[in-house]
Amino acid sequence: MLPAFSAAAFVFRSRPAFDGLPHVVDTVSVFLDSSVDLSLFNACKTGSVRLLDRIWNSSQVFVDGSPDPGTKWTLRRFLRTDKHYQQYLFTKCLEYAVPRQDLDVIKWLSSKFQGFTVTFEVVARACKAGSMDILRFFYKNDSRFLEERGEIGRGHPTEWGGLSMSAAVLSHRSDIVWWLHGHIPDADYNWGTALNSALMRGNIILVEWMEAQGVRSEVTRVALRSIVASGRLDVLQWLERRGQLPSAIRLLGMAAEKGHLDIVQWMINHSLESHAEDQHRIRVVGLADLSIRAAAANEISVVGHVSRSIHVAATNGHLEVAKYLRQFVVERFDDEPPVLFPVERTKIKDHIRRPGFGKVTGMAMVLAVKNDFLDVVKWLIEEYGDDPSMNIFEHSGFSTVVDTAAEHGQFDVLKYFHELQIAGETRLYCTKNAMDKAAANGHLDIVHWLHDIYMEGCSTAAMDEAAGNGHLDVVKWLHRHRAEGCTQAAMDKAAMYGHLDVVQWLHANRSEGCTTRAMDEAAMTGRLDMVKWLHANRSEGCTQFAMDEAAIHGHLDVVKWLHSNRTEGCSVRAMSEASENGHLKVVQWLYANRSEGCTSNTMDYAATFGHFEMVLFLHYQCHLDCQSILALEAQLRDHPGMSAWMLEHYPALNDAIMEE
Incomplete structure (x- = not known):
């Protein structure tokens, strides 16, 4: 017998009527002891x-x-x-x-x-x-x-x-x-x-x-x-001396991404020098044509890796590295390639001038804006802005770099873009996405500024997403100053993410209302206070999705409340997928209190994902069997103890594996 709870023993010591009845103290202790x-x-x-x-x-x-x-x-x-x-x-x-x-x-x-x-x-x-x-x-x-x-x-x-x-x-x-x-x-x-x-x-x-x-x-x-990411040039040089560093130039992008200028410079020089030595050895044995082709291929390969690395360096804020790489490519355009044969000079330069060599795309600008690298943004415009073969201000047909700056709250970048527009840069413009995304992310200062400066406006997505993300100040401002309004998605999303203050404000000040998704998805995300409020104040109700998803995500308190207060119930998904996700308490409760049951392959999924305790419950209490060879194979790899249990209780699985 376990020792009595101290609290129970203390209480009964002050109750003389229970003297000589220790089993009462023990029984109360067992009742109280959930541990x-x-x-x-x-x-x-x-x-x-x-x-x-x-x-x-x-x-x-x-x-x-x-x-x-x-x-x-x-x-x-x-x-x-x-x-x-x-x-x-x-x-x-x-x-x-x-x-x-x-x-x-x-x-x-x-x-x-x-x-x-x-x-x-x-x-x-x-x-x-x-x-x-x-x-x-x-x-x-x-x-x-x-x-x-x-x-x-x-x-x-x-x-x-x-x-x-x-x-x-x-x-x-x-x-x-x-x-x-x-x-x-x-x-x-x-x-x-x-x-x-x-x-x-x-x-x-x-x-x-x-x-x-x-x-x-x-x-x-x-x-x-x-090694490259950690900036260990000494280790790279040690490997190179031992002949264990093949094609170092292929790692140039990683060095550029991490901003290791010393490694970037060493990789480029090492690649050019090593290939020059190879070219000399080929010429010595009299294979001039092969020497020419090798030099051309190497020059193209190096410039190609350098070109791609400009983008990586710039978008990670390493402007010094990006400038160095860009200058290297520019020199390859303007200077004669280090090849002794005129015909090959022409071939190399023609190849290097293909679209993409030494250039970046609009995505480079987008990532620089997103990460608030204003110095990189200015350099990209200075370096590539006048190139007629590319438009660094647009990376898709649906969004622009101005939209991106607004979305991510980069006000300094946004103002810089506006200055360029005033100066006559016609490729800089925004769409409704600018205000929509700024509102969604709670950047009220930018929403206000866009409202004053631009004519594009926004869509109902602005208030919908602001509500879903809990930005009540933005929702209120849009309500007062814009006419687009919102849809039912505003309250639905706010409910899903537990923003009760937003839901209550929308309920009191807007007429769009919500759908059954509001309670369904609030239940899915475990927002019991939201579920209760919607139940008491709205008439849309919910569907079986509510209890199903609450169970699947392990929210037992929500499952119990829905069971007691709503009539929609659940489907077999509740117990089946809760088992798959390892929510044992939920599955035990559903088994004891609901009649829907689960699917015949529930045990298979529980076993596949390694939920041994769930497997024990389904086997001994629900009398389900495991029929999946895949489940056994997964446990043979990850949980030998569980796989041994499965083989002991389902020997047919072993026979099936042997047959395969």
């Missing part, structure tokens, strides 16, 4: 060992086989009786506790789940967290080492190896790398990934140490991109 129905995983999140103990002790009745006949279905039934569920819980709880370095919870889990496996993923998370204390604890409790000391039947099989070495490297914990290698040298580490991780962190000493241990691995593109 024991918390899943062990959720209890782990609290970090409370006392709570974990209470849940664990409450499951003893199922071990003894003597639960009360009226006991409701509970996960505690399996906490100490189902080995597959125990492995699943042990792993899932460790995966949560280890990154938080909650050693008290980890020790508690170890003491209660003796014999269960500490997985590769758990060890890797300890390495990633940089927790030597946790790693030492796992090592001390590794059943393999305990057995060597004669302590049979204790500890945990521990999966050393895999990505744990790489995780330590990525966390800048070389000490953990040495410790792993020194204490568990025979583990099957993924050394290739570890070496690439060391390169990504710029740890050349560690790379050289790994190579001294016999590690050999190709440098991956992911590693190269990370």
Whole structure:
């Protein structure tokens, strides 16, 4: 029997009539104690060992086989009786506790789940967290080492190896790398990934140490991109000296995106120099024609990469890099390419002059405006504004850069564009999208300014979207100063996103009203206060969509309220898709209180998405079967404990896999 709640014991101490009746205190304690129905995983999140103990002790009745006949279905039934569920819980709880370095919870889990496996993923998370204390604890409790000391039947099989070495490297914990290698040298580490991780962190000493241990691995593109992104020119040069940096120019875009001018310059020069050397070697052996073609192809390739990188540098605000790249291309237009044969000079220059080389599109301007890079905006106009072959002010037939500035609240950019318009730039104009989007994003100052300066106006989308995003000040201003009004979508969207003040204002001041979508989507997003207000003040009501979506998204309080106060009910979608999303409390309630049930493949989807506790409920309480091979295959990969349970209870699945 669990100890009585302190509050219950205190209350009954002041009631002499209950002296000598301890079962009353115990019964009241059980009634009040909802903590024991918390899943062990959720209890782990609290970090409370006392709570974990209470849940664990409450499951003893199922071990003894003597639960009360009226006991409701509970996960505690399996906490100490189902080995597959125990492995699943042990792993899932460790995966949560280890990154938080909650050693008290980890020790508690170890003491209660003796014999269960500490997985590769758990060890890797300890390495990633940089927790030597946790790693030492796992090592001390590794059943393999305990057995060597004669302590049979204790500890945990521990999966050393895999990505744990790489995780330590990525966390800048070389000490953990040495410790792993020194204490568990025979583990099957993924050394290739570890070496690439060391390169990504710029740890050349560690790379050289790994190579001294016999590690050999190709440098991956992911590693190269990370090296460039972090600005490690020294590592790139180290790789180049070793002949491990093929086609560095292909990474130019990443260097430009991150603003690493030194790497950009080095990549371009390195590419030109290396190809010049190749060209010389080809000429030496007498292959002049091949030399010409190689030079032409290289020149075109370099300029092509540089051209694309101008856009990337500019749209990320790296103006110095963009200017350097642009100047490089301009020089390639005006100067003679470094080729010894006149016929090839003409071919190269003709190719470089194709549309797109050395240029940007309207999207570059849009992104610069969106990110408020006014200096980049001015440079783009200065550099490309007079080019008759392109229009940097328009990127689609529906929106302009002026619209974009208004949408994102970039008032300085907007005013700059207006100055250009006054000066005669006819390609700068706005559409209704400008005020619509500014209103939607709550930029009232810009809405007001557009109203005063431009004639394009707005559409009903302005008030609709402003309402949906909760910008009541904008809604009120549009109501007073514009005639476009709104549609029912205004209240529908405001209800969906929980903006009760907006809904109430629209209800009192506008006549458009709403549709059933208002309550439906408020229920979907869990806005119970909104659902109640609409129920009390509007007549549109809702549809089955309301309870279905509330259930699917896990809003049990909304589901219960709709059940008690509305008549629309739900469909089989409610229980089926709530199961798919792992909302166990919702599914339990629907099963006990609604008659719609679920579809026959509900278990398959719950299993496919790894909801073991849902699978247990559907199997034991709803008597559903798992029929999907895909579900089993997903768990074989992600949740071995769950897949073992499925094979034990549905052996036909294994037969089906063997047949395939």
